[in-house]
Amino acid sequence: MTEEKKSLNFIEQIIEEDLKNGYKKEDLKFRFPPEPNGYLHIGHASSINLNFGLGLRYNAPVNLRFDDTNPIKEEQEFVDSIKRDVEWLGFKWEKECYASDYFQQLYDWAVEMIKNGDAYVDSQTSEAIANQKGTPTEAGKASPYRNRSVEENLSLFEAMKNGETPEGKDVLRAKIDMASPNMLMRDPIMYRCVHKQHHRTKDKWKIYPMYDWAHGESDFIESISHSFCTLEFLPHRELYNWFVNKVSKPGDFQPKQREFARRNLSHTVVSKRKLAQLVEKNIVESWDDPRMPTISGLRRRGYTPTSIRKFAESIGVGKRENMIDLSHLEFCAREDLNKTAPRVMGVLDPLKIVITNYEKDEEWLEAENNPEDESAGNRQVPFSKELYIEQEDFKEEANRKFFRLKLGKEVRLKNAYIIKAESVVKDEMGNILEVHCTYDPKSKSGSGTEESQRKVKGTLHWVSIKHAVPSEVRLYDRLFSVEAPDADKEKDYLEFINPDSLQTITGYVEPSLKESKELDQFQFQRIGYFCVDKTSTPEKPVFNRTVTLRDSWAKQSN
Numbered sequence: 001m002t003e004e005k006k007s008l009n010f011i012e013q014i015i016e017e018d019l020k021n022g023y024k025k026e027d028l029k030f031r032f033p034p035e036p037n038g039y040l041h042i043g044h045a046s047s048i049n050l051n052f053g054l055g056l057r058y059n060a061p062v063n064l065r066f067d068d069t070n071p072i073k074e075e076q077e078f079v080d081s082i083k084r085d086v087e088w089l090g091f092k093w094e095k096e097c098y099a100s101d102y103f104q105q106l107y108d109w110a111v112e113m114i115k116n117g118d119a120y121v122d123s124q125t126s127e128a129i130a131n132q133k134g135t136p137t138e139a140g141k142a143s144p145y146r147n148r149s150v151e152e153n154l155s156l157f158e159a160m161k162n163g164e165t166p167e168g169k170d171v172l173r174a175k176i177d178m179a180s181p182n183m184l185m186r187d188p189i190m191y192r193c194v195h196k197q198h199h200r201t202k203d204k205w206k207i208y209p210m211y212d213w214a215h216g217e218s219d220f221i222e223s224i225s226h227s228f229c230t231l232e233f234l235p236h237r238e239l240y241n242w243f244v245n246k247v248s249k250p251g252d253f254q255p256k257q258r259e260f261a262r263r264n265l266s267h268t269v270v271s272k273r274k275l276a277q278l279v280e281k282n283i284v285e286s287w288d289d290p291r292m293p294t295i296s297g298l299r300r301r302g303y304t305p306t307s308i309r310k311f312a313e314s315i316g317v318g319k320r321e322n323m324i325d326l327s328h329l330e331f332c333a334r335e336d337l338n339k340t341a342p343r344v345m346g347v348l349d350p351l352k353i354v355i356t357n358y359e360k361d362e363e364w365l366e367a368e369n370n371p372e373d374e375s376a377g378n379r380q381v382p383f384s385k386e387l388y389i390e391q392e393d394f395k396e397e398a399n400r401k402f403f404r405l406k407l408g409k410e411v412r413l414k415n416a417y418i419i420k421a422e423s424v425v426k427d428e429m430g431n432i433l434e435v436h437c438t439y440d441p442k443s444k445s446g447s448g449t450e451e452s453q454r455k456v457k458g459t460l461h462w463v464s465i466k467h468a469v470p471s472e473v474r475l476y477d478r479l480f481s482v483e484a485p486d487a488d489k490e491k492d493y494l495e496f497i498n499p500d501s502l503q504t505i506t507g508y509v510e511p512s513l514k515e516s517k518e519l520d521q522f523q524f525q526r527i528g529y530f531c532v533d534k535t536s537t538p539e540k541p542v543f544n545r546t547v548t549l550r551d552s553w554a555k556q557s558n
Contacts, residue, residue, distance in 0.1 A: 027253065103209070304333070352433065463510050
């Protein structure tokens with residue numbers, strides 16, 4: 001076995017086996033079929049990566065198909081957001097399709113099934129139908145309407161279609177086997193009456209197909225070769241095949257459904273219903289709140305398409321569900337941003353220092369934009385007598401392991417000079433207001449002097465006070481305080497909301513950031529990676545923390 005063969009995941013092995021057994025490469029065609037009832041989340045990213053990745057691997061087309069069969073929950077806003085997210089992740093679809101494109105064909109096929117004795121209109125209540133389903137160990141009971149005549153079924157079904165049937169009165173059911181060990185095969189519902197306007201077809205239809213009826217037939221219409229879905233649809237495969245067999249003819253190419261395990265992400269929820277609740281209850285600002293696991297939320301927070309694709313690739317596809325720690329996604333973000341994000345200086349918890357022997361008004365120093373990228377070049381950073389450093393970077397007294405600024409000791413200011421702390425000024429309560437320092441004018445970084453080569457153990461970031469740009473800085477953390485907030489069936493998942501998931505502070509950044517644009521990404525040196533928020537303006541810059549430089553959550557959890 002070659003190295004390439006060993007590296008194939010089980011989905012790719014299925015395709016390779018099919019190619020050996022008669023499929024041609026030109027037969028291969030995939031699809032990504034989201035329902036437009038919410039924003040895509042990180043779980044969808046894995047499915048997107050799988051299907052579009054297979055398209056790239058086999059040079060095969062991939063359709064983007066919207067499973068828009070429920071007008072109660074679906075909106076154009078969600079369609080637009082899904083298209084935007086897939087494009088942002090870097091993928092292109094062959095055709096943009098909608099289940100609603102096939103409503104007429106699905107209806108016509110349903111009529112044929114009625115004529116062939118494979119479907120009937122049931123006038124029972126939903127409760128009665130559910131009660132007659134039976135149990136996994138007991139057969140179900142046939143509906144009293146199961147043997148209606150073809151003529152009566154056609155008449156009732158047409159009345160449903162024309163909107164003459166009240167919602168909830170009649171449904172169309174497939175006539176299969178009420179004793180089947182697979183309960184999904186016990187006369188499943190194909191159509192229900194819904195008198196709501198559809199975001200595309202408007203008021204044209206008063207009946208809408210159920211997922212199991214629409215999905216496989218849509219795959220069949222589009223000539224999809226492999227229909228990949230998550231593991232909960234494994235019991236649906238038998239019904240998928242039954243429906244496709246009913247509409248296909250001998251020799252027709254039939255799609256193949258296969259299942260892979262869902263990957264769960266720690267410290268969040270990915271149920272669209274629960275994500276919608278977070279928005280509706282104002283626990284988060286919106287679907288694209290940077291704490292949300294939605295792709296739009298991750299984008300707004302500063303995650304890159306590369307980091308999300310890398311995450312999806314690294315967790316792979318499998319046959320068993322498992323929990324992926326959020327720190328793995330954060331690692332993928334750090335790895336990519338380290339290569340691409342410009343380095344800048346910002347101070348989030350400022351302490352004023354005054355360089356008492358600095359006699360210039362100001363000067364501009366050269367700073368490297370990104371040591372990981374030679375083509376990134378340099379920028380000019382202003383330096384002056386009064387600077388901000390971080391509060392935690394100074395102590396009056398400290399042990400030998402404290403390598404930052406302390407009285408009587410030296411540190412280097414990044415891209416600037418070596419300074420020495422001489423004294424402090426305090427208020428009446430003993431709080432330090434400012435630190436007075438002296439600097440070595442010959443120690444300027446990059447100046448080539450002997451003093452500039454002098455080694456000191458600590459290097460601090462800073463900003464010039466008179467040039468600093470006050471900015472709103474949003475420090476985001478995990479939205480939930482436990483790994484699996486919806487695992488405890490005895491408690492509401494909302495009980496586990498992390499009260500510290502957002503902290504908003506005023507920070508001070510170097511002036512080069514004043515003209516930065518939405519989604520521009522930066523590494524605030526020694527602090528973390530930050531992204532310009534969509535609410536940011538030149539007058540009031542707003543930065544979202546994407547991730548810290550290191551995994552700080554692991555330390556808190558230990």
